[in-house]
Amino acid sequence: MCGALRLSDAGQKAVLMGWVNRRRDLGSIIFIDLRDRTGVTQVVFNRELNPAVHDKAEELRNEYVIAVIGTVKKRDADTINKNIPTGEVELVADELRILNVAKHPPFLPSESVLANEEMRLKFRYIDLRRDAMQFNIELRHKVAIAIRDYLSSQGFFEIETPFMTRSTPEGARDYLVPSRVQPGSFYALPQSPQLFKQILMISGFDKYFQIVRCFRDEDLRADRQPEFTQIDLEMSYPQPERVWEVVEGFLGAAFKAAGHQIKSPFPRMTYDEAIRLYGSDKPDRRLPAMIDVRGAFDAAQRDRLKLGNDEPVLQIRIPRVGQVSGTERRKVLDEARQNGKLRTIDYYSLQKDAELALASTRVDKLYNESIKAGQPNEGFEADDASDFVILVAGKQSLPEHPSEGGVKPEVKQHDKALFTSAGQLRLDLARRYADRHGAFKRTGDPSKDYKFLWVTDFPMFEYDEEGKRWAAAHHPFTSPHERDMDKLESDPGAVRALAYDVVLNGTELGSGSIRIHRQDIQQKIFHALGMTEQEARNRFGFFLEALEYGTPPHGGIALGLDRIVMILAGADSLREVIPFPKTARAVDLMVDAPTPVSEAQLKELGIRVLKI
Numbered sequence: 049m050c051g052a053l054r055l056s057d058a059g060q061k062a063v064l065m066g067w068v069n070r071r072r073d074l075g076s077i078i079f080i081d082l083r084d085r086t087g088v089t090q091v092v093f094n095r096e097l098n099p100a101v102h103d104k105a106e107e108l109r110n111e112y113v114i115a116v117i118g119t120v121k122k123r124d125a126d127t128i129n130k131n132i133p134t135g136e137v138e139l140v141a142d143e144l145r146i147l148n149v150a151k152h153p154p155f156l157p158s159e160s161v162l163a164n165e166e167m168r169l170k171f172r173y174i175d176l177r178r179d180a181m182q183f184n185i186e187l188r189h190k191v192a193i194a195i196r197d198y199l200s201s202q203g204f205f206e207i208e209t210p211f212m213t214r215s216t217p218e219g220a221r222d223y224l225v226p227s228r229v230q231p232g233s234f235y236a237l238p239q240s241p242q243l244f245k246q247i248l249m250i251s252g253f254d255k256y257f258q259i260v261r262c263f264r265d266e267d268l269r270a271d272r273q274p275e276f277t278q279i280d281l282e283m284s285y286p287q288p289e290r291v292w293e294v295v296e297g298f299l300g301a302a303f304k305a306a307g308h309q310i311k312s313p314f315p316r317m318t319y320d321e322a323i324r325l326y327g328s329d330k331p332d333r334r335l336p337a338m339i340d341v342r343g344a345f346d347a348a349q350r351d352r353l354k355l356g357n358d359e360p361v362l363q364i365r366i367p368r369v370g371q372v373s374g375t376e377r378r379k380v381l382d383e384a385r386q387n388g389k390l391r392t393i394d395y396y397s398l399q400k401d402a403e404l405a406l407a408s409t410r411v412d413k414l415y416n417e418s419i420k421a422g423q424p425n426e427g428f429e430a431d432d433a434s435d436f437v438i439l440v441a442g443k444q445s446l447p448e449h450p451s452e453g454g455v456k457p458e459v460k461q462h463d464k465a466l467f468t469s470a471g472q473l474r475l476d477l478a479r480r481y482a483d484r485h486g487a488f489k490r491t492g493d494p495s496k497d498y499k500f501l502w503v504t505d506f507p508m509f510e511y512d513e514e515g516k517r518w519a520a521a522h523h524p525f526t527s528p529h530e531r532d533m534d535k536l537e538s539d540p541g542a543v544r545a546l547a548y549d550v551v552l553n554g555t556e557l558g559s560g561s562i563r564i565h566r567q568d569i570q571q572k573i574f575h576a577l578g579m580t581e582q583e584a585r586n587r588f589g590f591f592l593e594a595l596e597y598g599t600p601p602h603g604g605i606a607l608g609l610d611r612i613v614m615i616l617a618g619a620d621s622l623r624e625v626i627p628f629p630k631t632a633r634a635v636d637l638m639v640d641a642p643t644p645v646s647e648a649q650l651k652e653l654g655i656r657v658l659k660i
């Protein structure tokens with residue numbers, strides 16, 4: 049193995065096989081860096097010692113595949129390479145066999161400047177030879193094995209579920225597979241094994257998991273792929289805390305496999321708290337939370353600032369930003385205003401204004417109190433001199449959604465717009481000043497680098513403005529809170545679900561829920577979603593029937609494996625950790641898929657393609 053030779057091997061014979069990573073021809077001496085999966089070793093061809101082998105080495109070019117027999121030698125002191133593990137030795141070649149030649153590749157695995165991504169994806173087999181990709185794929189393997197081992201040690205069985213199935217209800221478009229035997233009928237590729245894993249609970253496999261491919265035909269972004277891999281699990285009789293414990297366990301094992309010790313249990317926060325404090329259901333806790341400082345303004349001040357009586361005023365604080373010029377601050381505020389939903393109140397001009405100075409003192413006081421309370425701004429001391437602080441309020445008071453009926457403590461629809469816009473501004477500012485506050489840089493301390501969080505008690509329904517109806521926020525098999533059952537029809541917006549997400553540094557790693565296990569309640573939910581009994585039977589009849597045969601209470605979750613590996617690899621795209629990914633247009637550039645198929649194939653399937 050090319051990466052395994054060490055000083056202790058000096059004097060030994062060795063046989064190495066691999067690719068010519070680089071070749072330096074100094075006339076009477078030719079150096080080759082020979083590469084395989086384990087690393088590189090320098091091979092020396094010396095004309096004086098072995099003219100025939102040296103002559104043959106003159107034929108070598110980048111990416112030729114060769115075998116070398118030689119003797120391991122300690123390198124001269126001035127040629128030792130401290131940067132690689134094999135840097136103290138070299139292999140002096142006695143014999144050389146060229147196993148295969150190679151065309152000059154469009155880019156070299158050894159190049160430090162990356163080829164453009166299209167090239168990398170088209171010639172993926174060359175790209176995968178690069179160190180960084182070898183590292184990422186190995187990391188993926190280690191993480192997957194660690195998760196499997198952990199779950200297996202906890203009594204979970206890995207059970208496969210079909211890829212050719214019925215449409216599943218995760219809310220995206222399905223990829224369809226036409227049936228030849230039953231022309232006009234289609235299988236759907238699963239968006240997740242949701243119903244199968246629930247049926248496995250009904251089947252008596254009380255702890256199931258699967259590292260499984262899922263397929264969703266969605267508009268793609270950097271962090272989405274049409275086919276992606278989930279760590280999917282389900283268990284019988286759990287409280288949510290039991291599911292969280294299992295997830296914390298396997299994430300601990302996965303992070304350990306990547307060399308990081310993480311602490312559990314993870315902090316928890318309800319969806320409503322997350323929206324109020326971070327304006328997001330996936331809070332990034334590497335920076336301070338927002339604080340509602342409406343209490344800092346008295347009636348006269350509210351009047352002057354045109355703030356409604358009970359209107360929230362949110363403070364966004366980005367620490368350690370340092371000097372920001374007046375012009376830049378105005379620019380930031382202008383940009384924030386353009387967002388449409390926000391009105392910005394400049395904290396600094398508040399400070400300059402004698403009449404309002406008192407309010408800004410109170411704003412500071414509120415912040416400091418939140419730090420004293422320990423949560424959620426623990427670890428972020430206020431430092432007015434270097435913190436960038438702005439205050440925002442809503443642009444307009446939107447009318448309340450009629451069905452919300454003033455239920456507390458739920459975030460109301462009209463406030464939500466303000467909280468989420470402010471949350472977005474918080475993130476934009478955090479990114480803009482990332483170099484200054486440094487909170488996104490890895491420190492090597494896992495408790496700072498990896499801020500995990502459980503977000504719990506999600507809304508059961510979301511109002512679909514376009515369709516003018518309530519839709520399932522997660523999926524329709526999620527159990528509502530017992531306490532909210534009576535609001536299913538009267539006030540769907542207030543119903544909270546036993547649904548939870550696990551979040552890391554502002555990214556959703558996975559989501560799950562305790563499920564409905566009673567057929568009558570499942571019917572009720574379908575009804576609340578506007579499905580007639582017949583429609584529910586048509587789509588999910590098999591499942592409704594299964595629920596009637598003794599279904600244990602159950603719950604589970606699914607986490608994105610690609611995303612976890614991406615974060616552990618420090619990569620900025622899922623494509624860096626998926627061996628054969630697709631582009632943003634869902635194309636595999638290497639095999640050139642998708643493609644049209646022959647008339648004969650279409651005919652067999654009873655399909656005619658319309659000209660689009």
Ligand code: ASP
Pocket residue numbers: 218239240241242281559560561604605606
């Ligand atoms: N099937 C769900 C999803 O893919 C996860 C779950 O509820 O377990 O999002």
